[in-house]
Amino acid sequence: xTVESTAARKTTRRSSGAKRTTSAAGAxxxxxxQGAEPELVQLLTPEGERVQHPDYDIDxxxxxxxxxYRDMVLTRRFDAEATSLQRxxxxxxxxxxLGQEAAQIGSGRALRDDDYVFPTYREHGVxxxxxxxxxxLLGMFRGVNHGGWDPNSNNFHLYTIVIxxxxxxxxxxxxxxxxxxxxxxxIAYFGDGASSQGDVNEAFTFSAVYxxxxxxxxxxxxxxxxxxxxxxxxxxxxxxARGFGFPGVRxxxxxxxACLAVTRSALERARRGEGPTLVEAFTYRMGAHTTxxxxxxxxxxxxxxxxxxxxxxxxxKAYLEREGHADEAFFEALEAESExxxxxxxxxxxxxxDPDDMAIFENVYADGHALVDEERAQxxxxxxSFADGEVK
Amino acid sequence: xxxxxxxxxxxxxxxxxxxxxxxxxxxxMGEDVGKLGGVFRVTDGLQKDFGEDRVIDxxxxxxxxxxxxIGLALRGYRPVVEIQFDGFVFPAYDQIVTQLAKMHARxxxxxxxPVVIRIPYGGGIGAVEHHSESPEALFAHVAGLxxxxxxxxxxxxxxxxxxxxxxxxxxxxxxxxxYWDKGxxxxxxxxxxxxxxxxxxxxxxLTLAAYGPMVKVCLEAAAAAEEEGKSIEVLDLRSMxxxxxxxxxxxxxxxxxxxxxxxxxxxxxxxxxxxARITERCFYHLEAPVLRVGGYHAPYPPARLEEEYxxxxxxxxxxxxxxxxx
Numbered sequence: 001x002t003v004e005s006t007a008a009r010k011t012t013r014r015s016s017g018a019k020r021t022t023s024a025a026g027a028x029x030x031x032x033x034q035g036a037e038p039e040l041v042q043l044l045t046p047e048g049e050r051v052q053h054p055d056y057d058i059d060x061x062x063x064x065x066x067x068x069y070r071d072m073v074l075t076r077r078f079d080a081e082a083t084s085l086q087r088x089x090x091x092x093x094x095x096x097x098l099g100q101e102a103a104q105i106g107s108g109r110a111l112r113d114d115d116y117v118f119p120t121y122r123e124h125g126v127x128x129x130x131x132x133x134x135x136x137l138l139g140m141f142r143g144v145n146h147g148g149w150d151p152n153s154n155n156f157h158l159y160t161i162v163i164x165x166x167x168x169x170x171x172x173x174x175x176x177x178x179x180x181x182x183x184x185x186x187i188a189y190f191g192d193g194a195s196s197q198g199d200v201n202e203a204f205t206f207s208a209v210y211x212x213x214x215x216x217x218x219x220x221x222x223x224x225x226x227x228x229x230x231x232x233x234x235x236x237x238x239x240x241a242r243g244f245g246f247p248g249v250r251x252x253x254x255x256x257x258a259c260l261a262v263t264r265s266a267l268e269r270a271r272r273g274e275g276p277t278l279v280e281a282f283t284y285r286m287g288a289h290t291t292x293x294x295x296x297x298x299x300x301x302x303x304x305x306x307x308x309x310x311x312x313x314x315x316x317k318a319y320l321e322r323e324g325h326a327d328e329a330f331f332e333a334l335e336a337e338s339e340x341x342x343x344x345x346x347x348x349x350x351x352x353x354d355p356d357d358m359a360i361f362e363n364v365y366a367d368g369h370a371l372v373d374e375e376r377a378q379x380x381x382x383x384x385s386f387a388d389g390e391v392k
Numbered sequence: 393x394x395x396x397x398x399x400x401x402x403x404x405x406x407x408x409x410x411x412x413x414x415x416x417x418x419x420x421m422g423e424d425v426g427k428l429g430g431v432f433r434v435t436d437g438l439q440k441d442f443g444e445d446r447v448i449d450x451x452x453x454x455x456x457x458x459x460x461x462i463g464l465a466l467r468g469y470r471p472v473v474e475i476q477f478d479g480f481v482f483p484a485y486d487q488i489v490t491q492l493a494k495m496h497a498r499x500x501x502x503x504x505x506p507v508v509i510r511i512p513y514g515g516g517i518g519a520v521e522h523h524s525e526s527p528e529a530l531f532a533h534v535a536g537l538x539x540x541x542x543x544x545x546x547x548x549x550x551x552x553x554x555x556x557x558x559x560x561x562x563x564x565x566x567x568x569x570x571y572w573d574k575g576x577x578x579x580x581x582x583x584x585x586x587x588x589x590x591x592x593x594x595x596x597x598l599t600l601a602a603y604g605p606m607v608k609v610c611l612e613a614a615a616a617a618e619e620e621g622k623s624i625e626v627l628d629l630r631s632m633x634x635x636x637x638x639x640x641x642x643x644x645x646x647x648x649x650x651x652x653x654x655x656x657x658x659x660x661x662x663x664x665x666x667x668a669r670i671t672e673r674c675f676y677h678l679e680a681p682v683l684r685v686g687g688y689h690a691p692y693p694p695a696r697l698e699e700e701y702x703x704x705x706x707x708x709x710x711x712x713x714x715x716x717x718x
Contacts, residue, residue, distance in 0.1 A: 370635075
């Protein structure tokens with residue numbers, strides 16, 4: 001009896017031990033994020049073929065389609081120019097959006113003028129569609145200011161560098177819209193890395209609890225500097241929304257039509273008072289995180305090559321040509337416009353004035369502060385002492 | 393009745409009520425501020441009278457409370473948020489320091505950040521850890537923030553409304569062990585400036601400079617010193633950023649001795665800043681180095697030791713004696 005029961009216990013122990021080992025190994029080998037990819041909402045294949053989706057349909061005129069194409073081409077040109085300007089020493093740093101044009105233009109063109117945008121520091125395409133002068137975006141990268149535009153003139157908030165902070169600002173702003181009884185909406189941009197931040201999760205909580213009209217637009221570009229998405233999450237990112245009590249959807253982030261359709265639908269839902277939506281735009285950062293890092297150290301060429309085949313601009317071009325929505329004259333005119341934009345950006349950066357020395361003390365406080373006043377006066381006197389010397 | 397005798401917590405409550413009545417853009421946000429009325433009852437009854445839309449119970453997420461307050465301020469609201477206790481502000485410290493403090497400057501003055509963060513702070517109530525700290529220097533060190541602390545009911549009433557009216561973010565430290573102290577509040581008076589120090593007691597031999605919970609201790613010390621024939625002036629600084637150095641200077645030029653008293657650790661504390669600046673301004677007037685009395689460079693101790701940690705009458709009087717002995 002005793003022997004038997006001991007043996008039985010041992011068996012039980014051994015089998016439960018074996019079970020644990022199996023499941024742990026399984027988790028290591030195949031985390032859900034790397035498993036079979038969930039289906040993307042797609043309206044335009046990488047080959048430029050129009051496909052239908054039961055939930056997200058969109059009907060755009062040829063002119064609207066050409067407009068999206070123009071936005072993407074000019075945004076890419078602006079971005080390339082900025083990258084070159086950084087290489088030439090005109091900018092201290094640049095965060096390129098190369099590869100993410102469809103996610104930004106598609107979502108940006110879904111917005112109404114009275115909607116409000118809270119970007120990270122890479123939303124140059126969204127800024128473009130909001131009508132922010134591209135050279136304004138370069139001030140902080142050149143080191144002449146920390147943002148410097150009036151967020152209310154285009155309903156486009158300042159770039160936010162601390163990861164994920166702006167998702168809470170967006171949520172608070174959306175709570176304010178709801179209090180005002182307005183029907184505008186807010187969109188908050190962030191990346192796959194930011195999804196790990198507490199602030200993003202707190203923003204999900206607050207927006208769900210207060211039913212705030214906000215769309216969380218996550219551009220999952222696969223890399224947070226050198227860390228792949230599976231270092232951020234064990235489940236596909238869009239699925240996180242369910243746990244917070246609102247819908248999440250994954251869209252082909254290189255398909256401008258799908259990004260537009262999905263974002264438009266999420267914004268409409270917000271306007272109807274049905275609360276937040278998480279949109280995960282599945283895309284790829286073709287370049288480096290910023291001009292400071294070297295992606296060849298952490299990712300393989302084959303990966304980039306595979307994504308090049310999904311290029312958002314080429315696929316829309318293929319569609320425009322296939323359907324006869326744009327002729328050669330359109331592409332030639334756009335090329336000329338692109339050149340002109342590049343020139344304007346180059347000249348804009350090179351002629352951008354350095355801030356006045358006294359700017360250090362400007363706008364620290366709205367109502368003034370005795371210490372700032374005192375230090376400003378000391379600084380001015382110190383500077384003036386050099387000016388006196390020069391005169392002599 | 394324009395003049396009422398109110399406990400400090402009730403004066404804050406009346407102040408918030410007045411602010412909610414005066415400006416429809418004022419909102420109260422925080423954990424337990426609604427039905428419960430706050431763990432110290434500072435927001436008692438406000439949700440009942442102003443509704444859940446104005447007095448908002450928040451999820452338990454301090455960064456979320458401050459971060460959404462920033463968004464609401466961008467939309468034109470004037471949020472007054474409550475952080476339940478001093479030691480709980482740190483999850484929100486990132487939002488306060490990297491976002492709230494800098495937003496006005498980053499936008500080249502195009503946006504304003506009228507956010508008030510109320511923090512019950514300091515020790516002396518026998519609380520568990522993280523419920524008794526004085527982190528004011530950490531906030532005063534950050535450009536873009538203003539930091540104030542009332543010491544009595546009248547200032548509690550007026551300073552909070554002034555903080556709410558300010559277009560700058562204000563960290564409003566409430567001396568929790570003084571919440572139940574009663575004082576006169578004249579709701580029709582013309583209040584002093586928010587960042588101006590107040591002479592709480594006139595004297596000619598030495599200046600004691602304090603704020604918040606330590607003002608009362610310093611007044612008691614001055615009364616005790618008087619029995620020994622010493623005339624002590626007590627300054628209630630009221631504001632830690634900016635600090636009213638002109639008023640301190642004026643007092644020190646008269647008394648020639650300065651002792652700064654606060655609960656926070658002395659090391660890198662506001663006393664260090666005051667000592668350095670007053671030494672610069674009053675070098676030829678001082679007859680003794682500026683002395684500081686405050687907490688030690690140690691975690692705030694368990695409640696049974698806090699009487700040893702916190703500056704009391706004897707430690708303040710000891711510093712007075714040392715200063716006058718130079």
